[in-house]
Amino acid sequence: METQNIHMLRWQAAIQEYGGNITIAHKSGNIHKNADGLSKWALANTPQKLAWVPQEEHHIEGICVTDIGKLFFNKAKESYKLDKDYHILCKLLMKDCKDPSLSSKLDQIWKKAYDEGKFHLLCGILYHSTKHTCVMSLTDRTLINNISHECHNSVASGHLSEDKTLERVKTCSWKPY
The missing domain is CATH 1.10.340 (Endonuclease III; domain 1)
Known part of the structure; x- marks a missing residue:
């Protein structure tokens, strides 16, 4: 993904860590227009991209849940x-x-x-x-x-x-x- 705003790069890199496991849907808003751009661009994780992260073969996913015992x-x-x-x-x-x-x-x-x-x-x-x-x-x-x-x-x-x-x-x- 090419970015026009260097401030958005860290968010793009963070989102790319999830690889193809998430889908981003655009919902336009009145404020934070630069953040809206994240939901409009596909997040391909390819070696040509600046924020490319090599993917491991086996993904470990988890959710942290707090339970009251x-x-x-x-x-x-x-x-x-x-x-x-x-x-x-x-x-x-x-x-x-x-x-x-x-x-x-x-x-x-x-x-x-x-x-x-x-x-x-x-x-x-x-x-x-x-x-x-x-x-x-x-x-x-x-x-x-x-x-x-x-x-x-x-x-x-x-x-x-x-x-x-x-x-x-x-x-x-x-x-x-």
């Missing part, structure tokens, strides 16, 4: 017992709760969310729901740090900025402050 859920359940508000919410949301006045012992932000019906208890894990999502509620700092690590520092995360990492963490866990 039983240990994580068990730690989350145990951490609920150590936090006053989480412990009260778990008691309130159990089917055999005999004391609905427990909600008055919750801190204000928790009581408001509980009164609005935003908490759910499923298999011992507390979930917080909003208009469009329902995410796990966490209290243990090490669990929150583990999720932050997976969303920021892991191989598959993309090493986002702090703000983007916090946004990504909000898609899988919730803490009121």
Whole structure:
């Protein structure tokens, strides 16, 4: 592939590493017009091209997937017992709760969310729901740090900025402050 823009060469080289295993479809946009050019040109990997990479005979392909294991859920359940508000919410949301006045012992932000019906208890894990999502509620700092690590520092995360990492963490866990 011939390039007219030297700044695009590194992207072309990165895409060529995938050889013939990907297909690029053009979707024109209003910004980043120079990046749109990548999807318009065929990415032939031939020795005549500047970014040519010799291909091995056997390709190894893989996907990195982060899976939340039983240990994580068990730690989350145990951490609920150590936090006053989480412990009260778990008691309130159990089917055999005999004391609905427990909600008055919750801190204000928790009581408001509980009164609005935003908490759910499923298999011992507390979930917080909003208009469009329902995410796990966490209290243990090490669990929150583990999720932050997976969303920021892991191989598959993309090493986002702090703000983007916090946004990504909000898609899988919730803490009121």
